[in-house]
Amino acid sequence: MEFRTYSSPHLSGTNHVGRLMRGVMLAALPGLILAWWFFGWGVLVNLVLAVSTCIGAEAAMLRMRRRPVRVTLGDGSAALTGLLLALALPPFAPWWIPVLGALFAIVIAKQLYGGLGYNPFNPAMVGYVVLLISFPREMTLWAPPQELADARLSLVQTLAWSLLGTLPAGTGIDAISMATPLDTIKTQLGLGLTLTEIQAGPRFGSLGGYGWEWVNLGFLLGGGWLLYRGTIQWQIPAGFLGGLFVMALLFYAADSDTYASPLFHLFSGAAMLGAFFIATDPVSASTTPRGRLVYGIGIGILVYIIRAWGGYPDGVAFAVLLMNMAVPTIDYYTQPRVYGQGGE
Amino acid sequence: MADHAGDHERLDLSRLHHFHGGLKLPECKAAATATPLRTLPVPPRLILPLQQHIGEPARPVVAIGDQVRKGQLIARAEGYVSVPVHASTSGRVTDIGDYPVPHPSGLSAPAIVIDSDGDDTPVAGTPHGDYRSLDPSELRNRIRRAGIVGLGGAGFPTFIKMNPGPHKPVDLLLINGAECEPYISCDDMLMRERPQEVIEGIHILMHALQVGTCVIGVEDNKPEAIAALEQTVAADHRLGDIRVQAIPTLYPSGGEKQLIRILTGREVPSQGLPADIGIVCQNPATVAAVYHAIHRNEPLISRIVTVTGTGVEAPANLEVRIGTPMRHLIEACGGYTPGVDRMLMGGPMMGFALTSDALPVTKTTNCLLATTREELPPPEPPRPCIRCGECVRVCPAQLLPQQLYWFAHARDFDKAQDYNLFDCIECGCCAYVCPSRLPLVQYYRFAKTEIWAQERDRIKADIARQRHESRQERLEREKRERAERLKRKKQAVREGDDNSKQAAIQAALERARARKQTGADSPEKSD
Ligand code: SF4
Ligand code: SF4
Numbered sequence: 001m002e003f004r005t006y007s008s009p010h011l012s013g014t015n016h017v018g019r020l021m022r023g024v025m026l027a028a029l030p031g032l033i034l035a036w037w038f039f040g041w042g043v044l045v046n047l048v049l050a051v052s053t054c055i056g057a058e059a060a061m062l063r064m065r066r067r068p069v070r071v072t073l074g075d076g077s078a079a080l081t082g083l084l085l086a087l088a089l090p091p092f093a094p095w096w097i098p099v100l101g102a103l104f105a106i107v108i109a110k111q112l113y114g115g116l117g118y119n120p121f122n123p124a125m126v127g128y129v130v131l132l133i134s135f136p137r138e139m140t141l142w143a144p145p146q147e148l149a150d151a152r153l154s155l156v157q158t159l160a161w162s163l164l165g166t167l168p169a170g171t172g173i174d175a176i177s178m179a180t181p182l183d184t185i186k187t188q189l190g191l192g193l194t195l196t197e198i199q200a201g202p203r204f205g206s207l208g209g210y211g212w213e214w215v216n217l218g219f220l221l222g223g224g225w226l227l228y229r230g231t232i233q234w235q236i237p238a239g240f241l242g243g244l245f246v247m248a249l250l251f252y253a254a255d256s257d258t259y260a261s262p263l264f265h266l267f268s269g270a271a272m273l274g275a276f277f278i279a280t281d282p283v284s285a286s287t288t289p290r291g292r293l294v295y296g297i298g299i300g301i302l303v304y305i306i307r308a309w310g311g312y313p314d315g316v317a318f319a320v321l322l323m324n325m326a327v328p329t330i331d332y333y334t335q336p337r338v339y340g341q342g343g344e
Numbered sequence: 345m346a347d348h349a350g351d352h353e354r355l356d357l358s359r360l361h362h363f364h365g366g367l368k369l370p371e372c373k374a375a376a377t378a379t380p381l382r383t384l385p386v387p388p389r390l391i392l393p394l395q396q397h398i399g400e401p402a403r404p405v406v407a408i409g410d411q412v413r414k415g416q417l418i419a420r421a422e423g424y425v426s427v428p429v430h431a432s433t434s435g436r437v438t439d440i441g442d443y444p445v446p447h448p449s450g451l452s453a454p455a456i457v458i459d460s461d462g463d464d465t466p467v468a469g470t471p472h473g474d475y476r477s478l479d480p481s482e483l484r485n486r487i488r489r490a491g492i493v494g495l496g497g498a499g500f501p502t503f504i505k506m507n508p509g510p511h512k513p514v515d516l517l518l519i520n521g522a523e524c525e526p527y528i529s530c531d532d533m534l535m536r537e538r539p540q541e542v543i544e545g546i547h548i549l550m551h552a553l554q555v556g557t558c559v560i561g562v563e564d565n566k567p568e569a570i571a572a573l574e575q576t577v578a579a580d581h582r583l584g585d586i587r588v589q590a591i592p593t594l595y596p597s598g599g600e601k602q603l604i605r606i607l608t609g610r611e612v613p614s615q616g617l618p619a620d621i622g623i624v625c626q627n628p629a630t631v632a633a634v635y636h637a638i639h640r641n642e643p644l645i646s647r648i649v650t651v652t653g654t655g656v657e658a659p660a661n662l663e664v665r666i667g668t669p670m671r672h673l674i675e676a677c678g679g680y681t682p683g684v685d686r687m688l689m690g691g692p693m694m695g696f697a698l699t700s701d702a703l704p705v706t707k708t709t710n711c712l713l714a715t716t717r718e719e720l721p722p723p724e725p726p727r728p729c730i731r732c733g734e735c736v737r738v739c740p741a742q743l744l745p746q747q748l749y750w751f752a753h754a755r756d757f758d759k760a761q762d763y764n765l766f767d768c769i770e771c772g773c774c775a776y777v778c779p780s781r782l783p784l785v786q787y788y789r790f791a792k793t794e795i796w797a798q799e800r801d802r803i804k805a806d807i808a809r810q811r812h813e814s815r816q817e818r819l820e821r822e823k824r825e826r827a828e829r830l831k832r833k834k835q836a837v838r839e840g841d842d843n844s845k846q847a848a849i850q851a852a853l854e855r856a857r858a859r860k861q862t863g864a865d866s867p868e869k870s871d
Contacts, residue, residue, distance in 0.1 A: 004686060008693065008696055009694070010686070011526065017779045233733065282730050
C-alpha cells in the first residue's frame, strides 16, 4: 500500500491565530461593557465604526496586494485592532475620528509594512497617536461617568452627534463632555491646587477616577482570564504595572501633594487596557521572555513619565510606540541561554 | 563554556531537575500495550539494507545464490563508524541490489535479499563464559561484531559510545527508558516483560565501562515497567548501584540531553557528547541486545516494534526479524482500518512518513504508526509568524525558534547558525504550539541541509581555488619564460647575420607546427 508523506511533527496542538485573537476580544468584554455603562453609547458607536472600517480596509488592502482575503480576515487581527482603537477613543468623537484612525492603523501601520506579523509598530496605537496629534480638540471629548453628567445622550442622540454633529436643543458639548481625571489633575495642578484638594472632587473614586476605576477593573479581570488561558504570558503586564507602580510609589512617597498614589495610577486611564491588551500585541512586542519583562517595565516607566511631566495626560500609546522601536535591541540582548552553552 | 572534560562536578542523583519548556501530549499508548508481546513468524523473504546505522554502509561478504544460516555474517563493517549485518534467518541469498528503505529521503539503498528456507537453522556458535572474565575492549569488539546500534531510533553504533576515550572518565551509565513520544511502547513492553534481560545487559555495560552507578530513567506513565524493573533490581545481589528512577511525563524527556538534565542536572555541552560530562546513555532495547550478544552469542537479528494507530485494527507490540517487510506486521495486527491515511516510522513528533508498507523493518524501526485523517489531519495552510513566543516557551533547547525560522526563511544561514541552529534537536515542540501553523522543523532541516551542502561546496571551492592559483602561477612563469626567449632571440637576430636570422625563423616555424599538432593541449590554446 502507498501513502502520502508530510514532514514531522505530524501532531499539532489546538493553538490557532484566529482562536488567539478571538480570545483577546472576548476578554475585553467586561471592560467594554463597563465602559459603555459609565460613558454611554458613544463607546459602542466608536466600536462599530472602528471595527467595520478596519475590516473593510484590511479586505481592500489584501485584495490590492493579491492576498487571500477571507482566510486572512479569519485571523481576526483587523477586528481586534479596531476594538483596541475604539476602546482608547473618547466617547464623543465625531464619526470620522474612529474611521480615520482605523484607516491609518490598517493601511499605513499594518498593510504597507506587509500585513500581520510584519508591522513593527502596534497599529491601533499608531492610529490613536496620529489622531491625538492631528485633532487634539476632538480627542478630548471625554464623557463623564453617567451620574456626574448634566445631561446624558440616548443611542439616537449619540448617533446624531457622531454622524451629523447635532445635539439635542439646549445642550452644549460642554454639558455632556468632561475632561478625564488624569487631565483634570494635570490642569488643576497647574493652577496650584494640591492633589488632596483635586481628588476631593466627585469625579474621583476610591482607586482612580470615578467610573474609570471600574473600567480598569474590568480589563484586569479580562487580562487575568487571558493569563489563565495562556493566551498571554505574565512578563509584559507584570513589567508594565510593576514599572508604573514603582515609579508612582517613589514620587508619591517623596511628595504626595503633587504626585498621585500608585493605586490611582494603576486604576486610571488606559493602564489595565494597556498592560493586558495593548502592550501584549505579540507582533510589535519583544519575543524573548526576559525581553518582554524589560519591554513591559520600559512601557510602565514611560507611561508614568508622560503622565507626570509630559504634554499629554495619558501616555500608554506613546510609551508603547517608543518601546516598539527598542524591540530589536531588546531582543538581541536578551536571548535565552541555550542548553549546553554554560552560564547561569 | 565550562570545560567538563575529566573534572565534572560530583554526581548527585538525590533529586530530579527540570529542562526548559516541553509539552504535555496525548499519550495514545494504551492500545498497543493491552496485549502481551508476540513474536512474528519468519517471513518468506527478508530485505536487509547494508546501512541501518549512522556511518559507513556495511560491505557484503556473500554472493547471490549463497546459502546462509541464521546469525551468519552477510556484510562486514566498513571503516570505524560502521557495524556488520547478519542473516536474520537461514535461506538463500537471492539478490544484492538497491531496494526502497525506510529513510526520510524516500530513496533506495543497497540491500541483501534472503529467501527463507523455513528451517531457521542457526550458525554453530559457542556461547562464551562469564563476561566478567572479558576485558572492556574485548566486550566492545563483541558488541560491534554483533552489529548492535542504538535501537531507540538514531542507530549510532553502540561500541563507539562505549569507548569515550582515556581522558573522559565515565561515572554514570544512563538507561533511557523514558519513551516520551506518544504511541510508542516497545521499550515499555520490553521492560515489563523481560526486565531481567535489561538488567543483565546493564551489568555487562557497567563492567565494560567500569562504572559503579546506573540509573534507569522511566516516565511515570509506565508504572508496570517501573515495578518490573524494581523487582528485578531488588532480587539482584551483585555489586553495582542500579536504580530505577521515575520521571514526570513530559515530552521530550526522552531526548538524551533532556534526560541527562532531569536525572543529573548536568548539561551536555553544545556540539558535545554525553561522554564529555561523564555519562554514557543507552536505550533499554540496546542493552537487551547486548545481553543477547554476550550471554548467548546471538547477533542483532530481531527487535520489538510497536504497531499502532487508528489505521490498524489491532495494535500490538511484535518481536520481528530485521528485514521483515512492514506489511507482514500490519497483517499480524489485523490489517488496516478503512480510513488509513498515513504511515509513519517512529512517533508522531519526530518520526518520518513512509511511502509504502513494502519497506523492511530495520534495526532502528521502533514503531509503525498507521493513522487516519481524523487522528492526524493534514497540515493546515501556514500564516505569517505573529511573534507570539509560544515556540520560545516550549523549546527544550532554549532556542528562539521564531528567529531561526525567520533566518532560515530568508536563507540567512550565517545568522541561523549565530542563533544556534545546530542545537535544535528537531523535537517539534515549537511547530506543535505554533498558532500560525508554520512547518518550523521543516525549515530547520532545510537550513541544516543547505549549510552542510555549502560546507561541502566550500571545501570543493577551496580545492578548486588552490588549483586555479597554481595554474595561474604556471601561466605567469611560462609567460615570463617566453618573454625571456623572445628577448634572447631578438638579441641574436640583431647581433647575428642573415643566416642566423634564417635559422631563427626556421626554428620558430617548426615550433609552431609542433604546437599545432599537439592541438588543444598547448597552454596558449586552452586559455
Ligand atoms: S509560535 Fe509560531 S507564530 Fe508564534 S512566534 Fe513562534 S513561529 Fe511565530
Ligand atoms: S524543534 Fe528545535 S527549535 Fe523547535 S522546539 Fe525542538 S529544539 Fe526547539
